[in-house]
Amino acid sequence: METLGYLMDGFGVALQPHNLMFALLGAFLGTLIGALPGLGPANGVAILIPLAFSLGLAPETALIMLTSVYAGAMYGGRISSILLNIPGDEPAMMTCLDGYPMAQKGKASEALAISAVASFIGSLIATVGLILLAPLLANFALTFGPAEYFALFLLAFATLGGITGKNPIKTVVAACIGLMIATVGIDNTGVQRYTFGVLELFEGVDFIIAIVGLFAISELLFFIEERAGGGKEKMKVNKLSLSWKDIREILPTSFRGGVLGFVAGVLPGAGASLGSFISYTLEKRVLGKKGYFGQGDPRGVAAPEAGNNGASSGALVPMLTLGVPGSGTTAVLLALLISLNITPGPLMFTQNADIVWGVIAALLIGNFLLLILNIPLVGIFVKLLSVPPMYLLPIVTMVAFVGIYSISNTIFDLYFMVAFGVGGYVLRKLEIPLVPVILGLLLGPEMEKNLRHAMDISDGDWMILWDSGLAIGLWVFAGLGLILPYIVGPLLRRGMKGTTPASGSPESD
């Protein structure tokens, strides 16, 4: 009941006209970002963060806008899956399987509408799940001590590669690089670390600059390398003829997909790609012969879309309650929180209740907005698919420059961003994932602080890190997160193959 009261307050925040306006703007921009070739959700949200700062938005407004962008990008990713058989982002991969055949049969707009409805249902279920689960988890997390937090951060890194990840050691290397960059600057005892006497480094490396560089600039370089500058030919979409019966048919599927997706989103190491994969395979199994999966079954479009949107809302649960994001885009959202001076984690639910519940209410409202935006306006987003990246990416890069420049008005930051971009390109070439680098940058200070607290409490006895049942449990899960990919990974990857290979987009679910 308490939750309901908070939620009502949240609606009070989210329904304020300016917040509603920014939610709408965010939802629109998000779908745009999802639909545009070469702009993934993590990428898009990262570029918008500096702009949210320069606009001087209130924390709740900024967060509402960017979560709407996040939700919107998940909607937008499906468009190119269905029309072009190219997944807009990794989780949209499974949507190609039945979405593209449907489009070939001349039912593109039905597929788009069905996937919008399924996305809506998946998100809605997961948002309700978020409302129910988040306060419980936040309460539970209040019992965590510094040792548990330290173990929790390790767990976050260990599972970040996901159990479908290729080489967990590369995740570890990436996390180390990120954490190392995070130690640059003056630490809280006043000692200068790795600053080399450079004034600009005294306050540490601004992670916003790092994130924008790693995502936006490296994406530009990748597109240049693949010579993928040309656009796709214009897409024609038939007139929509969707009956109530068609929608009713996909309801059970969407419902199951949403629930599964939510679970996959909350669990560390699963993520949206796995969410959509599981819900698709389950649906195939449940319906068996009754379906014609792979040949344009509407339920084959609904299941993965509900799954991936469910997972993306589910992924907000660990981010909001524990301060531990499970994916690239939620990591970028965490960056926004930290730079707004809000400490993410269980205390946020009591100290910044208006912000948290405002965002949750905004997610609910955003879903309705997205559904309304997506059915009639889908034509606009379809047109965007033909925007050639050779014009789009330079402009996006320019927006990234302006955004970073507008934060501090210094050129030094721009050089830094370009350097991070080149570094990000090299790392991606080596298949070193970028998300752990970013998470290391974000969590580094907190992780070290918790280690120091734990040691202060125990008077320098390292055993305190393994001292409680909870901490041991977290360590075990972290270990499993590193070992399981070697065992389960190859099996699952084989299952997910057979669709078009994901293009050079960064791992962003």
Next chain:
Amino acid sequence: MTFNDRIFGVLMIVLAVAYGWAATQFPEPFGGAEAVGPDTFPKLLAVVLAISSLYLIVRPDPDNAWPWSRTGIELIIAVVVLIFYAMLLQPLGFVISTTLAVGTLCWRMGARPLNAYMTGAVSGVVVYFLFSFALDLALPLGLLSFLEVN
């Protein structure tokens, strides 16, 4: 071929050693040494990085091809354009430097030169006006500052 991971692994071990060694050189914090000083966490990181880099050297993944020849040159051009963009942003002003940078990037990515520089100019002007009037943020005018209306 498995050179990439091996070379990267060696570089990372060098980094880990240098980083760990630097941590031992930190001055003692004011108020005396503690159980966990400023150097503890970096040392831990150095050890973890060194061990995992060793693993990369021992069991490397197959290489991704690097873009040599023309594509590689295009990439270098792009990076140089970005560096010049940052360098010239203040002296030339936002609109001119954007026209040049965005234009060159579009052109190198395959657009026709006229279209490319038109895109650069239009996007520069639009973003400039958006920032100075709608968002109330000053971007440098540079060479065009004689146009400034007070």
